[in-house]
Amino acid sequence: GESVGLHLPTLSVQEGDNSIINCAYSNSASDYFIWYKQESGKGPQFIIDIRSNMDKRQGQRVTVLLNKTVKHLSLQIAATQPGDSAVYFCAENRRQGGSEKLVFGKGTKLTVNP
Amino acid sequence: SQTIHQWPATLVQPVGSPLSLECTVEGTSNPNLYWYRQAAGRGLQLLFYSVGIGQISSEVPQNLSASRPQDRQFILSSKKLLLSDSGFYLCAWSDGGQGNFGPGTRLLVL
Numbered sequence: 001g002e003s004v005g006l007h008l009p010t011l012s013v014q015e016g017d018n019s020i021i022n023c024a025y026s027n028s029a030s031d032y033f034i035w036y037k038q039e040s041g042k043g044p045q046f047i048i049d050i051r052s053n054m055d056k057r058q059g060q061r062v063t064v065l066l067n068k069t070v071k072h073l074s075l076q077i078a079a080t081q082p083g084d085s086a087v088y089f090c091a092e093n094r095r096q097g098g099s100e101k102l103v104f105g106k107g108t109k110l111t112v113n114p
Numbered sequence: 115s116q117t118i119h120q121w122p123a124t125l126v127q128p129v130g131s132p133l134s135l136e137c138t139v140e141g142t143s144n145p146n147l148y149w150y151r152q153a154a155g156r157g158l159q160l161l162f163y164s165v166g167i168g169q170i171s172s173e174v175p176q177n178l179s180a181s182r183p184q185d186r187q188f189i190l191s192s193k194k195l196l197l198s199d200s201g202f203y204l205c206a207w208s209d210g211g212q213g214n215f216g217p218g219t220r221l222l223v224l
Contacts, residue, residue, distance in 0.1 A: 043215030102213045104158040
Protein backbone atom coordinates (compact mmCIF):
# COMPACT_ATOMS: atom_id res chain seq x y z
CA GLY A 1 0.00 0.00 0.00
CA GLU A 2 0.95 3.66 0.06
CA SER A 3 3.01 5.18 2.88
CA VAL A 4 2.81 8.79 1.83
CA GLY A 5 2.91 10.13 5.39
CA LEU A 6 6.19 8.53 6.40
CA HIS A 7 9.64 10.07 6.14
CA LEU A 8 11.49 8.75 3.12
CA PRO A 9 14.05 5.99 3.63
CA THR A 10 17.55 7.01 2.58
CA LEU A 11 20.40 5.39 0.73
CA SER A 12 23.89 6.82 0.70
CA VAL A 13 26.51 5.57 -1.78
CA GLN A 14 29.96 6.55 -3.00
CA GLU A 15 30.40 7.95 -6.46
CA GLY A 16 31.13 5.14 -8.89
CA ASP A 17 29.40 2.46 -6.83
CA ASN A 18 26.24 0.71 -7.98
CA SER A 19 22.96 1.61 -6.28
CA ILE A 20 19.97 -0.61 -5.69
CA ILE A 21 16.64 0.89 -4.72
CA ASN A 22 13.78 -1.39 -3.76
CA CYS A 23 10.03 -1.08 -3.85
CA ALA A 24 7.14 -3.32 -2.85
CA TYR A 25 3.73 -3.13 -4.44
CA SER A 26 0.46 -4.55 -3.21
CA ASN A 27 -1.86 -5.15 -6.14
CA SER A 28 -1.46 -8.41 -8.03
CA ALA A 29 -3.54 -6.99 -10.88
CA SER A 30 -1.07 -4.18 -11.63
CA ASP A 31 0.52 -4.82 -15.00
CA TYR A 32 2.77 -1.85 -15.57
CA PHE A 33 5.44 -0.33 -13.34
CA ILE A 34 7.49 2.82 -13.58
CA TRP A 35 10.48 4.34 -11.82
CA TYR A 36 10.67 8.10 -11.38
CA LYS A 37 13.41 10.47 -10.26
CA GLN A 38 12.45 13.61 -8.42
CA GLU A 39 14.90 16.42 -7.83
CA SER A 40 14.24 19.01 -5.18
CA GLY A 41 11.41 21.39 -6.06
CA LYS A 42 10.57 19.64 -9.32
CA GLY A 43 8.01 17.16 -10.56
CA PRO A 44 8.98 13.49 -10.92
CA GLN A 45 10.69 12.51 -14.16
CA PHE A 46 10.35 9.18 -15.91
CA ILE A 47 13.40 6.92 -15.76
CA ILE A 48 12.36 3.47 -16.93
CA ASP A 49 9.31 1.25 -17.05
CA ILE A 50 8.50 -2.44 -17.22
CA ARG A 51 5.39 -4.45 -18.05
CA SER A 52 4.33 -7.48 -16.06
CA ASN A 53 5.19 -9.88 -18.87
CA MET A 54 8.87 -9.07 -18.32
CA ASP A 55 11.16 -9.56 -15.34
CA LYS A 56 14.05 -7.35 -16.40
CA ARG A 57 14.56 -4.28 -18.52
CA GLN A 58 17.70 -2.28 -19.12
CA GLY A 59 18.27 1.32 -20.01
CA GLN A 60 21.28 3.55 -19.99
CA ARG A 61 23.01 2.84 -16.65
CA VAL A 62 19.69 1.70 -15.15
CA THR A 63 18.07 -1.70 -14.84
CA VAL A 64 14.65 -2.52 -13.47
CA LEU A 65 13.87 -5.96 -12.06
CA LEU A 66 10.37 -7.20 -11.41
CA ASN A 67 9.54 -10.16 -9.17
CA LYS A 68 5.81 -10.74 -9.44
CA THR A 69 5.87 -13.66 -7.03
CA VAL A 70 6.79 -11.45 -4.10
CA LYS A 71 5.47 -8.19 -5.62
CA HIS A 72 8.86 -6.55 -5.59
CA LEU A 73 10.46 -4.06 -7.91
CA SER A 74 14.03 -2.80 -7.90
CA LEU A 75 16.02 -0.12 -9.67
CA GLN A 76 19.71 -0.61 -10.20
CA ILE A 77 21.88 2.35 -11.11
CA ALA A 78 25.34 1.52 -12.38
CA ALA A 79 28.36 3.73 -11.65
CA THR A 80 26.31 6.17 -9.60
CA GLN A 81 27.14 9.84 -10.15
CA PRO A 82 26.52 12.94 -8.00
CA GLY A 83 23.81 13.98 -10.47
CA ASP A 84 21.89 10.85 -9.55
CA SER A 85 21.23 12.28 -6.08
CA ALA A 86 17.44 12.63 -5.85
CA VAL A 87 14.35 10.92 -4.52
CA TYR A 88 13.33 7.81 -6.45
CA PHE A 89 9.75 6.58 -6.59
CA CYS A 90 8.25 3.45 -8.03
CA ALA A 91 4.70 3.59 -9.36
CA GLU A 92 2.22 0.93 -10.41
CA ASN A 93 -0.56 1.29 -12.92
CA ARG A 94 -3.42 -0.11 -10.88
CA ARG A 95 -6.52 -1.21 -12.75
CA GLN A 96 -9.84 -0.97 -10.93
CA GLY A 97 -13.35 -1.36 -12.21
CA GLY A 98 -12.56 -0.51 -15.79
CA SER A 99 -10.38 2.47 -15.01
CA GLU A 100 -6.74 2.75 -14.11
CA LYS A 101 -4.70 4.95 -11.85
CA LEU A 102 -1.05 5.59 -11.17
CA VAL A 103 -0.19 4.87 -7.53
CA PHE A 104 3.20 5.68 -6.04
CA GLY A 105 5.36 3.86 -3.54
CA LYS A 106 6.95 5.64 -0.63
CA GLY A 107 10.17 6.75 -2.32
CA THR A 108 13.84 6.52 -1.42
CA LYS A 109 16.23 9.44 -1.08
CA LEU A 110 19.53 8.65 -2.77
CA THR A 111 22.62 10.63 -1.79
CA VAL A 112 25.80 10.17 -3.81
CA ASN A 113 29.00 11.14 -2.02
CA PRO A 114 31.90 12.36 -4.19
CA SER B 115 5.10 16.69 -28.56
CA GLN B 116 3.05 16.73 -25.39
CA THR B 117 3.43 19.38 -22.72
CA ILE B 118 1.76 19.94 -19.40
CA HIS B 119 1.33 23.27 -17.69
CA GLN B 120 0.50 24.15 -14.11
CA TRP B 121 -0.07 27.50 -12.53
CA PRO B 122 0.66 29.26 -10.40
CA ALA B 123 4.11 28.00 -9.48
CA THR B 124 3.80 29.19 -5.89
CA LEU B 125 0.87 30.41 -3.87
CA VAL B 126 0.47 31.76 -0.35
CA GLN B 127 -3.10 31.77 0.90
CA PRO B 128 -4.74 32.52 4.25
CA VAL B 129 -6.70 29.84 6.09
CA GLY B 130 -10.32 29.85 5.01
CA SER B 131 -9.68 31.33 1.58
CA PRO B 132 -10.69 29.55 -1.65
CA LEU B 133 -8.28 27.76 -3.97
CA SER B 134 -8.13 27.11 -7.68
CA LEU B 135 -5.16 25.39 -9.29
CA GLU B 136 -5.18 24.77 -13.00
CA CYS B 137 -3.50 22.16 -15.13
CA THR B 138 -3.61 21.94 -18.91
CA VAL B 139 -2.15 19.42 -21.31
CA GLU B 140 -1.23 19.96 -24.95
CA GLY B 141 -0.47 17.54 -27.73
CA THR B 142 -2.63 14.62 -26.68
CA SER B 143 -6.31 13.68 -26.63
CA ASN B 144 -8.40 12.05 -23.92
CA PRO B 145 -5.55 11.66 -21.44
CA ASN B 146 -5.92 10.26 -17.95
CA LEU B 147 -5.36 13.18 -15.61
CA TYR B 148 -4.16 13.13 -12.00
CA TRP B 149 -3.74 15.44 -9.03
CA TYR B 150 -1.16 14.48 -6.39
CA ARG B 151 -0.08 16.19 -3.21
CA GLN B 152 3.35 15.90 -1.68
CA ALA B 153 4.24 17.10 1.81
CA ALA B 154 7.85 18.14 2.39
CA GLY B 155 10.12 15.09 2.48
CA ARG B 156 7.23 12.72 1.88
CA GLY B 157 5.76 10.59 -0.88
CA LEU B 158 3.13 11.40 -3.49
CA GLN B 159 -0.49 11.05 -2.41
CA LEU B 160 -3.02 10.56 -5.18
CA LEU B 161 -5.91 12.96 -4.64
CA PHE B 162 -8.02 12.71 -7.80
CA TYR B 163 -7.90 11.10 -11.19
CA SER B 164 -10.01 11.46 -14.28
CA VAL B 165 -10.43 9.26 -17.33
CA GLY B 166 -12.62 11.72 -19.26
CA ILE B 167 -14.52 15.00 -19.21
CA GLY B 168 -16.68 15.28 -16.13
CA GLN B 169 -15.41 11.97 -14.73
CA ILE B 170 -13.63 12.43 -11.41
CA SER B 171 -12.55 9.77 -8.94
CA SER B 172 -11.61 10.89 -5.45
CA GLU B 173 -9.02 8.93 -3.52
CA VAL B 174 -9.15 10.48 -0.07
CA PRO B 175 -11.83 12.38 1.82
CA GLN B 176 -10.84 16.02 2.23
CA ASN B 177 -11.98 19.56 1.61
CA LEU B 178 -10.60 19.57 -1.91
CA SER B 179 -12.48 18.91 -5.14
CA ALA B 180 -11.50 18.47 -8.76
CA SER B 181 -13.19 19.19 -12.05
CA ARG B 182 -12.47 18.46 -15.69
CA PRO B 183 -14.47 20.94 -17.74
CA GLN B 184 -12.53 20.23 -20.94
CA ASP B 185 -10.63 17.23 -22.25
CA ARG B 186 -7.22 18.64 -21.43
CA GLN B 187 -8.01 20.81 -18.43
CA PHE B 188 -7.96 19.65 -14.82
CA ILE B 189 -8.76 21.97 -11.94
CA LEU B 190 -8.18 21.48 -8.23
CA SER B 191 -10.35 23.59 -5.93
CA SER B 192 -11.24 24.27 -2.36
CA LYS B 193 -13.90 26.51 -0.87
CA LYS B 194 -12.01 27.00 2.41
CA LEU B 195 -8.35 26.14 2.81
CA LEU B 196 -6.97 24.47 5.93
CA LEU B 197 -3.42 24.69 7.25
CA SER B 198 -3.02 21.01 6.42
CA ASP B 199 -3.64 21.75 2.74
CA SER B 200 -0.12 23.16 2.46
CA GLY B 201 2.07 21.13 0.14
CA PHE B 202 3.41 20.60 -3.32
CA TYR B 203 0.61 19.87 -5.79
CA LEU B 204 1.46 17.96 -8.91
CA CYS B 205 -0.67 17.39 -11.97
CA ALA B 206 0.11 14.50 -14.30
CA TRP B 207 -1.26 12.96 -17.48
CA SER B 208 -0.96 9.52 -19.00
CA ASP B 209 -2.32 7.63 -21.97
CA GLY B 210 -2.34 4.35 -20.08
CA GLY B 211 1.44 4.29 -20.00
CA GLN B 212 3.90 6.35 -18.03
CA GLY B 213 2.66 9.37 -16.13
CA ASN B 214 4.10 12.72 -17.16
CA PHE B 215 4.26 15.39 -14.53
CA GLY B 216 3.86 19.12 -14.57
CA PRO B 217 6.23 21.48 -12.72
CA GLY B 218 4.01 21.59 -9.64
CA THR B 219 2.45 24.30 -7.49
CA ARG B 220 3.84 24.97 -4.05
CA LEU B 221 0.98 26.03 -1.77
CA LEU B 222 1.51 27.55 1.65
CA VAL B 223 -1.56 28.10 3.80
CA LEU B 224 -0.99 30.53 6.66
